[in-house]
Amino acid sequence: MTTDTRIPPTEITGLYGAVVKIAARKMIGEVPDSIGVLWHHPAVMKDAMSIGRKVEGWKELDRSLATYAVMASAAYVGCSACLDLNYFMAHNHKLDVAKAREVPRWREASVFSPLERRVMEYAEAMSQTPPAVTDELSAALLDELGPAALIELTARVAFINMSARMNITLGIRSEGFADSCGLPPLATRPAGVGSPA
Numbered sequence: 182m183t184t185d186t187r188i189p190p191t192e193i194t195g196l197y198g199a200v201v202k203i204a205a206r207k208m209i210g211e212v213p214d215s216i217g218v219l220w221h222h223p224a225v226m227k228d229a230m231s232i233g234r235k236v237e238g239w240k241e242l243d244r245s246l247a248t249y250a251v252m253a254s255a256a257y258v259g260c261s262a263c264l265d266l267n268y269f270m271a272h273n274h275k276l277d278v279a280k281a282r283e284v285p286r287w288r289e290a291s292v293f294s295p296l297e298r299r300v301m302e303y304a305e306a307m308s309q310t311p312p313a314v315t316d317e318l319s320a321a322l323l324d325e326l327g328p329a330a331l332i333e334l335t336a337r338v339a340f341i342n343m344s345a346r347m348n349i350t351l352g353i354r355s356e357g358f359a360d361s362c363g364l365p366p367l368a369t370r371p372a373g374v375g376s377p378a
Contacts, residue, residue, distance in 0.1 A: 253305055
């Protein structure tokens with residue numbers, strides 16, 4: 182576990198804290214330090230987790246495309262915690278982890294379809310400041326995915342941007358969830374592409 186967050190983790194207490202710890206252990210096998218950091222403001226943590234659970238319940242966008250999009254955004258922004266957790270979750274959802282591990286270098290990797298590449302391009306373009314999604318890219322994805330899936334893609338990328346930027350700013354980093362289940366390391370993002378990890 183990390184110990185160098187910008188706000189030190191605090192003890193997770195109370196009935197709700199016990200429920201949070203049980204849920205974390207059930208989902209990822211341990212209670213991450215990030216929960217201890219966010220426990221300083223339980224309402225923020227609870228609301229962010231609630232939104233995250235709701236996002237996971239959306240079904241208009243193919244789960245693999247959704248995973249590649251959020252991982253591409255996280256890699257672009259530089260959130261190692263988000264990449265680690267989403268790689269771990271790809272494994273738990275029985276997705277193709279060989280492809281998921283290549284997301285940080287999706288432009289160079291030969292394993293992705295044209296649609297998967299457009300989805301990751303969209304996620305990266307959305308993650309820029311200001312957002313750089315073109316009319317052409319949006320129109321192509323609208324044709325391929327349909328309006329509901331494109332709205333879901335956009336909302337998923339917006340949520341991972343909120344999470345990633347909060348994690349990075351608070352000093353929350355990867356806690357090795359993917360390593361703990363024996364997944365090979367993620368591919369390394371080429372230098373000069375996106376923000377440094």
